Amino acid sequence: xxxxxxxxxxxxxxxxxxxxxxxxxxxxxxxxxxxxxxxxxxxxxxxxxxxxxxxxxxxxxxxxxxxxxxxxxxxxxxxxxxxxxxxxxxxxxxxxxxxxxxxxxxxxxxxxxxxxxxxxxxxxxxxxxxxxxxx
Numbered sequence: 001x002x003x004x005x006x007x008x009x010x011x012x013x014x015x016x017x018x019x020x021x022x023x024x025x026x027x028x029x030x031x032x033x034x035x036x037x038x039x040x041x042x043x044x045x046x047x048x049x050x051x052x053x054x055x056x057x058x059x060x061x062x063x064x065x066x067x068x069x070x071x072x073x074x075x076x077x078x079x080x081x082x083x084x085x086x087x088x089x090x091x092x093x094x095x096x097x098x099x100x101x102x103x104x105x106x107x108x109x110x111x112x113x114x115x116x117x118x119x120x121x122x123x124x125x126x127x128x129x130x131x132x133x134x135x
Contacts, residue, residue: 005131006034008077014039014066016047016105017083020117023054023061024124032133036077038069049110053117079131098127 007025009018014037022037029035043066054061074080079096084104091097100123105113128134 004032004034005029005079005128005133006036006077007079007081007127007131008073009035009037009081009083010039010069011083011104012039012041013043013106014069015043015045016050016113017100017102017116017120018081019046019061019064019066020050020054020120021081021083021100021124022064023059024121025128027059028125029128029133033128033131036073037064038067038073040069042066042068047105047113049108049113050105050117052110053105053113056114057117057121079127081127 009021009025011018018037018039022035025033025035046061046064046066051062074095075092077095079098082097082099083102084099100120102119103116105116108116
């Protein structure tokens with residue numbers, strides 16, 4: 001692994017869970033981490049409750065746009081974190097893969113999204129530590 005760890009966060013629509021994880025990784029990891037995200041079937045826009053929940057943490061993800069998962073992004077990553085995308089993510093030998101079972105925030109209110117956000121923050125903090133990136 002290079003001095004900068006590259007992490008790819010993947011969920012189906014790339015509109016909630018993966019965007020929240022990417023927001024935390026960018027904020028907590030700073031210039032010590034390169035963060036990518038994508039989805040197997042990207043949505044049209046971010047989940048507004050995910051945006052609001054992250055804003056409460058002082059993290060603005062409102063300008064992010066759901067992106068299609070790219071094979072090159074998987075290839076370039078040190079760690080690939082999937083969140084309910086099933087078999088849609090290509091597998092390359094030598095990569096670290098984790099599947100985080102997280103509730104999908106789609107259609108949920110802010111009170112229901114906060115615990116999902118907090119779970120994601122804890123997981124991202126652990127991941128960064130395990131990758132040698134002090135959060």
